[in-house]
Amino acid sequence: MSTANTTTTPLADFDTEEIQVNMGPQHPSTHGVLRLILRLDGETVKAVTPDIGFLHRGIEKLAEKRTYPQFIPITDRLDYLAAMHNNYCFVAAAEKLMSVEIPPRAQLIRVIAMELNRIASHLLFCGCFGLDLGASTPFIYMFREREKIYDLFEMLCGARLTYNFIRIGGVAFDVPDGFVEKTTALLDELPDRIREYDNLLSKNEIFLVRTRGIGVLEPDLAIDWGVTGPTLRASGPDFDLRRAEPYCGYETFEFNVITGKTRDCHARYMMRLLEMLESAKIVREAMARLTLGPVMAKVPRAIKVPEGEAYARVESPRGELGCYLVSKGGLSPYRLKWRAPCFSNLAALSDMAVGLKVADLIACLASIDLVLGDVDR
Numbered sequence: 001m002s003t004a005n006t007t008t009t010p011l012a013d014f015d016t017e018e019i020q021v022n023m024g025p026q027h028p029s030t031h032g033v034l035r036l037i038l039r040l041d042g043e044t045v046k047a048v049t050p051d052i053g054f055l056h057r058g059i060e061k062l063a064e065k066r067t068y069p070q071f072i073p074i075t076d077r078l079d080y081l082a083a084m085h086n087n088y089c090f091v092a093a094a095e096k097l098m099s100v101e102i103p104p105r106a107q108l109i110r111v112i113a114m115e116l117n118r119i120a121s122h123l124l125f126c127g128c129f130g131l132d133l134g135a136s137t138p139f140i141y142m143f144r145e146r147e148k149i150y151d152l153f154e155m156l157c158g159a160r161l162t163y164n165f166i167r168i169g170g171v172a173f174d175v176p177d178g179f180v181e182k183t184t185a186l187l188d189e190l191p192d193r194i195r196e197y198d199n200l201l202s203k204n205e206i207f208l209v210r211t212r213g214i215g216v217l218e219p220d221l222a223i224d225w226g227v228t229g230p231t232l233r234a235s236g237p238d239f240d241l242r243r244a245e246p247y248c249g250y251e252t253f254e255f256n257v258i259t260g261k262t263r264d265c266h267a268r269y270m271m272r273l274l275e276m277l278e279s280a281k282i283v284r285e286a287m288a289r290l291t292l293g294p295v296m297a298k299v300p301r302a303i304k305v306p307e308g309e310a311y312a313r314v315e316s317p318r319g320e321l322g323c324y325l326v327s328k329g330g331l332s333p334y335r336l337k338w339r340a341p342c343f344s345n346l347a348a349l350s351d352m353a354v355g356l357k358v359a360d361l362i363a364c365l366a367s368i369d370l371v372l373g374d375v376d377r
Contacts, residue, residue: 016041016042018039018040018041018046019039019040020037020038020039020040021037021038021040022035022036022037022038023035023036023038023361024036025051025054029132029362029365029366030365031128031365031366031370031371031372032055032370032371032372032373033054033055033372033376034050034051034052034054034346034370034372034375035050035051035052035054036048036049036050036051036349036361036365037049037050037051038358038361040358043357043358043359044355044356044357045353045354045355045356045357045358045360045361046354047350047354048349048350048353048354048361049350050346050347050349050350052343052346052372052375052376053376054372054376055372055373055375055376056376056377057077057376057377059074059077059078059338059377060336060337060338060377062074063332063333063336064332064333064334064335064336065332066332067302067303067331067332068094068168068303068305068331068332068333069167069168069303071090071332071333072087072090072091072164072166072167072168073162073164075087075089075090076161076162076163076164077162077373078338078340078373078374078377079316079318079321079340079342079371079373079374080161080162080371080373081120081121081124081317081371082117082118082121082316082317082318082321082371083117083161083162083163084110084113084114084116084117084163084165084166085114085117085118085314085315085316085317085321086316086321087163087164087165087166088110088114088166088248088314089312089313089314089316089321089322089323090312090323090325091166091167091168092247092312092314092323093310093311093312093323093324093325094168094303094305094310094325094327095168095169096310096312097305097306097308097309097310097325097327098168098299098303098305098306100168100169100297100299101297102169102170102297103170103293103294103295103296103297104291104293105174105290105291105292105293105294105295106169106170106171106294106295106296106297107248107249108249108286108287108289108290109171109174109175109290109295110166110171110248111248111249111250111253111282111283111286112175112183112283112286112287113153113156113163113165113166113171114248114314115279115280115282115283115286116149116152116153116183116279116283117149117153117317118275118276118279118316118317119145119149119190119276119279119280120146120149120150121317121318121369122272122273122275122276122279122317123142123143123145123146123149123276124142124143124146125272125317125369126138126142126197126201126269126272126273127139127140127141127142127143127146128366129269129366129367130200130201130207132362132363132365132366133206133207133210133211133362133363133366134206135200135201135204135206135207137200138197138200138201141193141196141197141200142197144193145186145189145190145193148186149186151182152179152182152183152186155176155178155179155182156173156175156176156179157172157173167296168299168303169296169297169298169299170294170295170296170297171295171296173295174295175290180287180290183283183287184284184287187280187283187284190276190277190280191277191280194273194276194277197273198273201269202269202270202273208266210265210359210360210363211264211265211266211269211363211367212262212264212265212266213262213264214264214265214266214356214360214363214364215264215265215268215352215353215356215360215363215364215367216262216263216264216352217231217234217235217263217264217348217351217352218235218263219232219235219236219237219263221348221351222235222237222348223237225344225345225347225348225351226344226347227319227344227345227348228319228320228341228344228345229315229316229317229318229319229320229341229345229369230258230268230271230272230275230317230318230319230369231268231271231318231319231345231348231367231368231369232319233257233258233259233260233271234259234260234262234263234264234267234268234270234271235260235263235267236259236260236261236263237259238257238259240257240315241313241314241315241320242255242257242315243257245313247312247313247314250282253281253282253285253286254281254285255278255279255281255282256278257278258270258271258274258275258278265363265364265366265367268367268368268369269367272317272369302331303331304329304330304331305325305327305329305330305333306327306329307327307328307329308326308327309324309325309326309327310324310325310327311323311324311325312325313339316341317369318341318342318345318369318370318371318374319341319342319344319345320339320341321339321340321341322338322339323336323337323338323339324336324337324338324339338377340374340375340377341374342368342369342370342371342372342374342375343374343375345368345369345370346368346370346375348368349364349365349368352364353365
């Protein structure tokens with residue numbers, strides 16, 4: 001019995017048609033009301049166009065119709081995961097024009113509040129980053145320490161998310177009894193907890209494959225986009241406003257500015273993980289320096305900011321947060337402009353994710369640590 005010779009003909013290359021897909025604004029992985037217009041060739045991302053503005057509330061215009069103290073609670077609603085930094089940024093701009101001397105105890109309490117807020121924000125980022133990549137357990141673990149920080153904030157000012165705590169001239173309340181002890185207990189636990197997170201995520205093979213070499217952002221490109229914060233430092237530049245342009249006495253504290261080398265999603269994750277330890281060092285040092293004294297400067301009840309212009313900026317958990325304030329000498333700002341770090345950081349996604357798969361786009365978006373209230377304003 002003879003058999004016919006058969007030859008295998010390779011499949012010809014097929015030309016695929018590019019399609020446009022909307023991801024969001026209801027997609028759970030967009031971290032809020034964000035629409036991404038994707039141009040795809042199969043699963044490969046050819047172009048990403050962020051479409052923002054779904055959460056726009058006209059906050060800069062609202063400032064013109066409210067007195068200075070009345071606007072402070074509205075700043076809580078911008079980057080609502082870093083409300084202490086938002087409070088401080090607006091207050092610092094007003095204080096520049098008023099030439100107010102802040103009491104030393106109030107300055108230290110501000111530092112403690114902002115660094116605890118940074119830790120809480122980074123905990124949420126690390127948990128959500130793992131969750132977006134399919135790891136649900138670390139998300140629950142990291143909420144454990146985050147809730148303890150919120151308990152401390154509740155002791156400090158009676159609120160857990162939006163604080164209205166930092167005021168023009170100081171802070172609303174002094175540190176209550178038991179606060180330092182409970183904060184110290186939390187900081188004692190934190191290194192072991194971070195090692196626990198490290199075992200759950202940083203040593204997980206699936207997590208490493210999903211993050212290493214994904215979403216590389218070159219330092220020159222990051223600077224061109226105006227990227228700041230951990231997203232910038234993960235690409236290498238050593239820029240932290242607490243060192244570059246110190247405020248609130250940060251120049252007197254001992255801490256390291258963490259930078260990365262690999263410039264990818266994994267580096268952006270590690271930035272936040274390691275920064276929590278540096279923030280804990282700052283909080284310890286600030287609590288050790290607390291001495292008796294007032295927590296508010298002598299400012300009038302009806303605050304009138306002298307005529308002029310001022311720009312204040314702060315290193316928020318997401319990058320450079322800026323407030324440009326114009327005063328005509330009245331009870332309300334004449335003009336206000338908010339420099340939101342997430343706005344510039346999101347823009348870099350257009351270059352960061354091109355050529356990746358859709359699943360990798362999710363990792364890139366999560367690694368930026370977006371808060372859409374900060375983007376839209």
